Amino acid sequence: MELQRSLADFAANDVAVFAISYDGIDVLASFAEKHGIGFPLLSDEDSHAIRALGLLNDRLEELHAFYGVTTRDDMHGVAHAGTFALDAQGIVTDKRFLGSYRVRETGAAVLERSFGARGSVRGPEARAQGPGVAVRAYLDEAHYRFFQRLWLTVDLQIETGLHVYGRPIPDGYVPLSIDVEPVDGLVVGDREGPAPQPFRMDRLDEAFVVYSGTATFALPLTFTKRAGDLVVRASVRYQACSATDCLIPTTLQLELPLSQINHVDAEI
């Protein structure tokens, strides 16, 4: 998750960080030294906290097989991998356990989605300008690992007095679409973003939903193959209209280069 690299961003947003594992203190101490970990690594050797939190993973053998670890009798008690967020009153405000133990998010993604704070953008960024709309796209990291989830964030700045269409949409109009060119092993998840707002055009009976002003969208990208260094090519298609006129439909292309890295053990 690269928590260590995002630590300053968490601190800047007044979010404390710690990690819990069933590893013994010796194992954690050598891990912390090797990787320069600057936040508390808590040892839950008998998994009592993991159990109290209801996060005991009963798929240990499967996990170990994936990581090439031999299961010993004393190793039962691993937690489901993921994060949970607490507010200042100790109330759980978010949980991010991605189902597949192999999929990992970046620290920047967790900071944004669990705490609503934007961290530093470490990934590549691309900008494009089309009729009525400026687009900025970025990835939350500059590299990916096998089975990592990165987020492609797309900010739209729509000129005052204009809107772009959302879905559902009557025939003959161009809705906003954000697509990623296929890459072998790259799984693109559902787009997150604001709901479009109802809009009625003068003299037309058709109902529209539109985006206006600033709108930010995000698409989860999960890399299920080691595809090497690559370029994420995103396209943003839209048509900007005012209450009376429409500008020409446009597709903007954004290119975001990513490199692949292999060290699984540097993930924290």
Place this chain on the structure above:
Amino acid sequence: MSPVQIGAVAPDFALPTLDGHMIRLSGYRGQRLLAFMWASW
């Protein structure tokens, strides 16, 4: 046992740090916190 629920207070616990101190979850009251569940492998 049901997992931590959004909207509920997380159950308290105390765990040792690398330098032998105990950290208690409730000791973080007053501050937002991210807890990362993981294993060293």
